[in-house]
Amino acid sequence: MxxxxxxxxxxxxxxxxxxxxxxxxxxxxxxxxxxxxxxxxxxxxxxxxxxxxxxxxxxxxxxxxxxxxxxxxxxxxxxxxxxxxxxxxxxxxxxxxxxxxxxxxxxxxxxxxxxxxxxxxxxxxxxxxxxxxxxxxxxxxxxxxxxxxEDCLKAVVEMQGLDELRPRLTLAMECDGTLKVALGRDGTVTQERFLEALQGFHPLRAQFA
Structure with a gap:
């Protein structure tokens, strides 16, 4: 695009x-x-x-x-x-x-x-x-x-990898409830689990079919 x-x-x-x-x-x-x-x-x-x-x-x-x-x-x-x-x-x-x-x-x-x-x-x-x-x-x-x-997070994580972005996301994790839950309490979640959490909380998930 x-x-x-x-x-x-x-x-x-x-x-x-x-x-x-x-x-x-x-x-x-x-x-x-x-x-x-x-x-x-x-x-x-x-x-x-x-x-x-x-x-x-x-x-x-x-x-x-x-x-x-x-x-x-x-x-x-x-x-x-x-x-x-x-x-x-x-x-x-x-x-x-x-x-x-x-x-x-x-x-x-x-x-x-x-x-x-x-x-x-x-x-x-x-x-x-x-x-x-x-x-x-x-x-x-x-x-x-x-x-x-959630789409923005997914796009940049898939482009750069969660490990590359983790320090920035961890500093800001309290700014958004979905981000906080997706990263987990200690911020060591895997990329696969992180992306699954984003989809689970996506405001348009009812449209996923």
């Missing part, structure tokens, strides 16, 4: 920064252009840090990477956002009780409507459940482009 446009939601963008895997993921998926939501930023990292609570050195390194990526990765263009707001699907998606926020709606509609070969990189389980339940036709069209955090 070469020349892809990748659209990153906040959570996956920040988790990849925490694991120092953003560039590895871009390489693994053949991404030519990357865009992020405005909330995928240092300011947007505050909620994640409150949950994660890393030590000072790990926190400072994480925030430095977020700032660097914030400079390198462009926010989704304003005209793309404006076009989304004209779509009836946008208002339907952000309606009451959909579990879909505006950022996820923007990224979904951009992915569905643009002719570019896009990847929507998002790991929000409520978003996936809401799309699948309430907008099944649109979700079916979106599904081939949807990449979750």
């Amino acid at each position: 070469v020349g892809l446009v990748a659209l990153f939601d906040r959570d996956v963008f920040l988790k990849l920064a925490a694991c120092d895997l953003f560039d590895d993921v871009v390489t693994a998926f053949g991404v030519a252009e990357a865009y992020r939501l405005p909330s995928a930023s240092r300011a947007g990292a505050r909620t994640m840090l409150r949950r994660w609570r890393p030590g000072d050195a790990v926190r400072d390194a994480f925030l430095a990477r977020v700032e660097m990526l914030q400079r390198r990765v462009e926010v989704i263009p304003e005209d793309w956002v404006t076009d989304c707001q004209k779509e009836p699907l946008f208002n339907a998606m952000i309606g009451a009780d959909t579990n879909i926020d505006a950022g996820e709606a923007y990224l979904s509609i951009i992915t569905l409507k643009r002719e570019d070969p896009n990847l929507l990189i998002s790991g929000d389980k409520r978003f996936i459940e809401g799309m699948a339940a309430l907008f099944p036709t649109d979700f079916a069209a979106l599904r081939p482009s949807l990449v979750c955090f």
Whole structure:
């Protein structure tokens, strides 16, 4: 896959920064252009840090990477956002009780409507459940482009090997529940077991058939 446009939601963008895997993921998926939501930023990292609570050195390194990526990765263009707001699907998606926020709606509609070969990189389980339940036709069209955090981990581990990535993943393992469980308490899990755990916790595992 070469020349892809990748659209990153906040959570996956920040988790990849925490694991120092953003560039590895871009390489693994053949991404030519990357865009992020405005909330995928240092300011947007505050909620994640409150949950994660890393030590000072790990926190400072994480925030430095977020700032660097914030400079390198462009926010989704304003005209793309404006076009989304004209779509009836946008208002339907952000309606009451959909579990879909505006950022996820923007990224979904951009992915569905643009002719570019896009990847929507998002790991929000409520978003996936809401799309699948309430907008099944649109979700079916979106599904081939949807990449979750688990997919990102799987791609880089298969490309480089778990042993190569283990030090980075271990430092950041508390940032994500699936990563923590997949690595195990002592971080010595085998690559085979690690990949099995990722599949077991994958938000789209109901689609595996």
